Amino acid sequence: MRVLIIANNCPWASWQTKIDAIKAFYAPLTALEIDIKYTDFENVPLNNYPGLVTSFVNGVAVDNLGTDTQIDRDWFQANIVPLLGGYDIAIFQLGDIAPQPGLPLGISFGEYGSTWCCESFVNAEVSQLYLPVPNGEYMINAGDLATVIIEHEISHALYGIALQHDRTHEFFYSGQFAKVLTDIVLPVPSSNRLITLYKQLVTLLQEELGILQAQSRSDPMPPSSQAQNPAPETTQAAKPTATASTTLLDRFCEAIKNYEGFAGPGSTLNGVFYPNGTPAYRNNNPGNCRYSPVGYLPYYEPVERSADDFAIFKDYATGWLYLENLVREKIQANPSATIAQFFAVYAPASDGNDPVRYAQTIAQEIGVETSFPVRNLLA
Numbered sequence: 572m573r574v575l576i577i578a579n580n581c582p583w584a585s586w587q588t589k590i591d592a593i594k595a596f597y598a599p600l601t602a603l604e605i606d607i608k609y610t611d612f613e614n615v616p617l618n619n620y621p622g623l624v625t626s627f628v629n630g631v632a633v634d635n636l637g638t639d640t641q642i643d644r645d646w647f648q649a650n651i652v653p654l655l656g657g658y659d660i661a662i663f664q665l666g667d668i669a670p671q672p673g674l675p676l677g678i679s680f681g682e683y684g685s686t687w688c689c690e691s692f693v694n695a696e697v698s699q700l701y702l703p704v705p706n707g708e709y710m711i712n713a714g715d716l717a718t719v720i721i722e723h724e725i726s727h728a729l730y731g732i733a734l735q736h737d738r739t740h741e742f743f744y745s746g747q748f749a750k751v752l753t754d755i756v757l758p759v760p761s762s763n764r765l766i767t768l769y770k771q772l773v774t775l776l777q778e779e780l781g782i783l784q785a786q787s788r789s790d791p792m793p794p795s796s797q798a799q800n801p802a803p804e805t806t807q808a809a810k811p812t813a814t815a816s817t818t819l820l821d822r823f824c825e826a827i828k829n830y831e832g833f834a835g836p837g838s839t840l841n842g843v844f845y846p847n848g849t850p851a852y853r854n855n856n857p858g859n860c861r862y863s864p865v866g867y868l869p870y871y872e873p874v875e876r877s878a879d880d881f882a883i884f885k886d887y888a889t890g891w892l893y894l895e896n897l898v899r900e901k902i903q904a905n906p907s908a909t910i911a912q913f914f915a916v917y918a919p920a921s922d923g924n925d926p927v928r929y930a931q932t933i934a935q936e937i938g939v940e941t942s943f944p945v946r947n948l949l950a
Contacts, residue, residue: 581666679727831859858894
């Protein structure tokens with residue numbers, strides 16, 4: 572397993588000691604080959620993104636949906652991603668950003684290509700990390716701060732590579748972090764080639780699932796509005812429209828699609844007539860999702876960016892698959908959330924949304940209350 576540490580403005584003399592400790596910690600699970608590159612980027616920009624925020628209640632760590640401060644992802648893609656070729660995991664360690672509200676010590680935020688990417692904001696070469704125990708009576712010295720945070724973020728990445736439910740925080744904040752070594756089950760043998768093939772297989776299966784789902788939802792006849800209001804674009808193949816949903820998650824996503832105004836040619840929405848269909852329809856984007864500057868996994872690509880910053884998917888099946896996976900990921904990030912809490916993060920008021928109305932509309936359409944736990948959508 573190849574790991575790259577990009578040390579930005581932190582040419583610490585203790586790096587080799589930290590690297591040796593990280594390799595020793597993970598030795599029972601996998602042999603890490605750790606390289607280090609030194610960079611000197613100045614004024615690295617930060618931005619805010621939806622994510623999990625960890626807080627302590629009576630000494631117990633609790634993850635809630637919220638907003639994370641991270642490196643601006645456009646900047647990261649332009650300046651850091653070109654350095655990552657050939658590595659399974661990368662940690663961008665910034666030694667010159669002062670602590671500030673909302674800035675975590677570290678964060679793992681997914682893949683660029685085949686590299687799992689993490690960030691660490693530890694700015695002290697010599698420091699210790701102390702964690703509260705559940706009863707709050709004393710603190711645990713977890714060890715060298717930078718070393719432990721990098722180990723923590725590598726754990727998130729390894730759970731992602733293993734395609735397992737991530738239990739990093741469960742073990743880390745209970746003082747049992749070493750349990751990740753027996754909980755994570757990597758592909759065997761854990762070679763780069765096998766992992767690559769494994770990911771390719773998952774991608775192919777997900778693509779096949781998306782095709783089957785689209786076929787199960789497709790209407791072989793164009794909507795009646797198309798026949799009554801012919802337009803030049805109706806000469807294209809009709810886009811599939813959902814019919815009977817087979818799962819509660821399907822119905823939930825279908826309700827989001829309706830709320831977001833996905834409607835075909837000849838539709839009138841909020842008093843506006845759309846002869847060629849709404850923008851979401853023309854973008855093959857049933858969730859009306861914004862374009863992601865982070866990029867997309869291979870089975871979504873190519874994804875274009877509209878003039879008003881929405882994603883344009885290559886076909887309806889891909890747009891629907893993206894919506895379902897986006898909803899599923901957000902549910903798995905906080906399965907204890909209610910529908911009301913889900914939409915407070917999925918469609919925050921800070922972005923000009925009305926999350927209360929959104930939640931009420933979706934809940935009513937699928938026949939539940941806004942207090943309904945979102946984890947039940949995956950049952």
